[in-house]
Amino acid sequence: VSPPAGRIDRRDFLLVGGLTITTVAMLGASPDGTRAATSRTPRPRRDITMLRTAASLEALAADVYGEIMRSGLTNAVAISHAIRLSRDHHRDHAALLRSVTRESGGRPFDEANPIVLDAFRPRLDALATTPEVAQLAYELENVLGQTYQSFVGQFADTSLNQTAMAVGGVEASHAVLFAATLDAASVPNALQHT
C-alpha cells in the first residue's frame, strides 16, 4: 500500500529524487567522509557508513524539531513536550553515534543529512498547523525507527546491532507520543515492518 501523497515513508529516505540511499542519503566512509558508499563497500567501512548516516538523520530530526519549536506551531502542551523530548533524545543519539563512528575509525558526521533535508524542506516550510506538525513528526519517527531496524544484521561488528536498536526502539516510542495527538493507532502491528 502506498503512503498518501505527500506523506513520508522509509522509501522516501531510500529513494530521494529517484536515487537510492547508497548513492544519495548514505554518507560514505572514505577518509574525507564525502565519498558515497556503494553496495560493494567493504566492511567495516560499511559499518561506518551506516553510523555516519544514522548520525546525520539524528541531526536532521533534532534540527527539524528545533525549527518547529521556534516556529510557534506547537502551542498545545502535549505536542510541545513531545517535540522537545524527542529533539533532546535525537541530540543524544547523534552524540552517541558520532562517538561510536570515531571509535570505529571513521570521521563523525556532524550535520543534518543534506540530501534528506533538501527533500524535507518544502514540507517543513509549508507547516501551518499543530496537527500537521504532529503528522510530520509521527512519520519521521517511524522512518527513523524502521531505518535502524533495517540496519540490523548488516553490521560487520555485531555489537552494533544492539547500538542500532538501543536507539531505534526509542524512535518507535516517540512515534506513540505523536500518534496520541492524531487519529492514528499507537501500536498498529505486532511486528514493526521496514
Place this chain on the structure above:
Amino acid sequence: VDAGRDAVTRPSSRASGGGSGDARVAAFLERVELAAVELYERVLAPGRLTRPATNAAAAFAEHHREHAAALGEAAGRAATGRTDTGLLEDLADRLERADDRAGALGVLADVEDTLSATYLFALGILEATEGLRLAASILPVESQHAVVLGRLLADPPNDAIPAFQVTDAAVMPDELR
C-alpha cells in the same frame, strides 16, 4: 549518551553453536512471550482495568501471542510452546499483590520494559540475520506497548521514554546468567 554507551559496551555472552544457539535463544524468547501472555490474561479478568486499558491490554496480549508464534517458528525443534512464568517471576508476584487498577497497569508496563530489554540483550547473542531481524522487529513494539501503558498511568513522557533502550531489566536464559 552514557546509557547508550552501556548498551553498546556491555559484554554479551554468546550462545555456542551458531544456528542451534539462535534456536535456543528463540525458544527462550518464545517462553518469555508466552509468560507475558499469561500475565496479560490475568489482568484481563473482568473489572481489573478501565475500558481503554482493557482494550489496550487485549491488543497487546494478542501481539505477544503473535510474537510467540513467530519465535516458535524460528526456534524450530527447540520450541516448547510452553509458558514459563518463572522467567517473569517477580512481575507475577507483583501482579498478585496489585490491589488496584494502577498497580496492575504498572506491572504490565514493567513487563513491557523487561521484554524490550530482553530483546536488546538477545540482539547481542543472536548470530544469524533472520533471528536478528525478527528480534529487531519485535523490540520496538514492546517499547511502544510500554509507552501506551505509561500514558494510561499518566506517567510523564520523560519517565516512560528514556533516551536509550538498555538491557538492565532483561531476563536471561539460565545458561547465560
